[in-house]
Amino acid sequence: MSALAQTDGPARALSLDIRSVSHHYDIAGTRFDVLDDISLSLTPGEFVALLGPSGCGKSTLLRLAAGLEHPRQGTLLEDGNQIEAPDPSRLLVFQDPTLFPWRTVRRNVATGLEARGLLPQRAHRIDEALSLVRLEDFADAYPRQLSGGMAQRVALARALVNDPGLLLLDEPFGKLDSLTRLSLQTEFLRLWQTAGFTALLVTHDVEEALLLAGRIVVLSDRPARVLAEFRITADYPRHRDDPDFVRLRRDILHELGVQSV
Ligand SMILES: Nc1ncnc2c1ncn2[C@@H]1O[C@H](COP(=O)(O)OP(=O)(O)OP(=O)(O)O)[C@@H](O)[C@H]1O
Numbered sequence: 001m002s003a004l005a006q007t008d009g010p011a012r013a014l015s016l017d018i019r020s021v022s023h024h025y026d027i028a029g030t031r032f033d034v035l036d037d038i039s040l041s042l043t044p045g046e047f048v049a050l051l052g053p054s055g056c057g058k059s060t061l062l063r064l065a066a067g068l069e070h071p072r073q074g075t076l077l078e079d080g081n082q083i084e085a086p087d088p089s090r091l092l093v094f095q096d097p098t099l100f101p102w103r104t105v106r107r108n109v110a111t112g113l114e115a116r117g118l119l120p121q122r123a124h125r126i127d128e129a130l131s132l133v134r135l136e137d138f139a140d141a142y143p144r145q146l147s148g149g150m151a152q153r154v155a156l157a158r159a160l161v162n163d164p165g166l167l168l169l170d171e172p173f174g175k176l177d178s179l180t181r182l183s184l185q186t187e188f189l190r191l192w193q194t195a196g197f198t199a200l201l202v203t204h205d206v207e208e209a210l211l212l213a214g215r216i217v218v219l220s221d222r223p224a225r226v227l228a229e230f231r232i233t234a235d236y237p238r239h240r241d242d243p244d245f246v247r248l249r250r251d252i253l254h255e256l257g258v259q260s261v
Helices: 058-066 105-115 119-132 148-160 178-195 206-212 243-255
Strands: 016-027 030-042 047-051 073-078 090-093 166-170 198-202 215-219 226-231
Touching: 016 058, 030 058, 030 073, 030 226, 047 206, 058 073, 058 090, 058 166, 058 198, 090 148, 105 119, 105 148, 119 148, 119 178, 148 178, 178 206, 198 206, 206 243, 215 243, 226 243
Parallel strands: 047 198, 047 215, 090 166, 166 198
Antiparallel strands: 016 030, 016 073, 215 226
């Protein structure tokens, strides 16, 4: 466990260095290349979105960054330290909120702190995290009493209560209806601006990447290579009809091999 994870206070945004990472799986005796020499660095507090064709290896890269798997080649560093195992300083948020149905919202958010024996000294952080995601009034509700968007906000609070310095997000808004997705994207932007963490977001949604990220990295088909990077310097909130937004959207879709409409 990192020293950071022991502290009680706001997160310090952490850097992520992905250095010449290649990865493959062996399936029934056949080598299956997934990542091919990926290098990517995130500075502390940066918000980077990863776009790429389905199955190219985006989630694999997030799992490597989370320390859930080890790369076959290359290294991944968090704040200069090699990533070897999962750590609460860097947390994954998935498409499915995967809440415990028998626990209230408050107890779901408490799960990580409880597991680490930090609940007594950090109990106040649960209310702070619930208020960050605007769910203070639902602390005693059960997951079955929540909408999909609310459940995903609980999942975000469950991560944020641990004060991660790096959030790894695997299509966290992917299963929400378009209106809920829009409001959660806006809320997430506010969280990123206030809570102080570095964000690496995997998404299939070019507009989501353009609304949120400061940099968009486009990956190739499997085995994934970095095809292109786009910097987005426009202020927040961003507007879809802004000429730069429209141009970037077209260029990124072109890079992904999709004709824009
Ligand atoms: N544990 C595993 N064992 C074997 N193969 C795996 C494993 N995990 C992923 N793969 C394979 O690696 C490839 C990349 O998977 P991954 O989930 O990283 O892609 P992705 O870009 O996130 O896909 P999507 O955009 O559809 O979610 C897939 O072809 C998948 O079948």
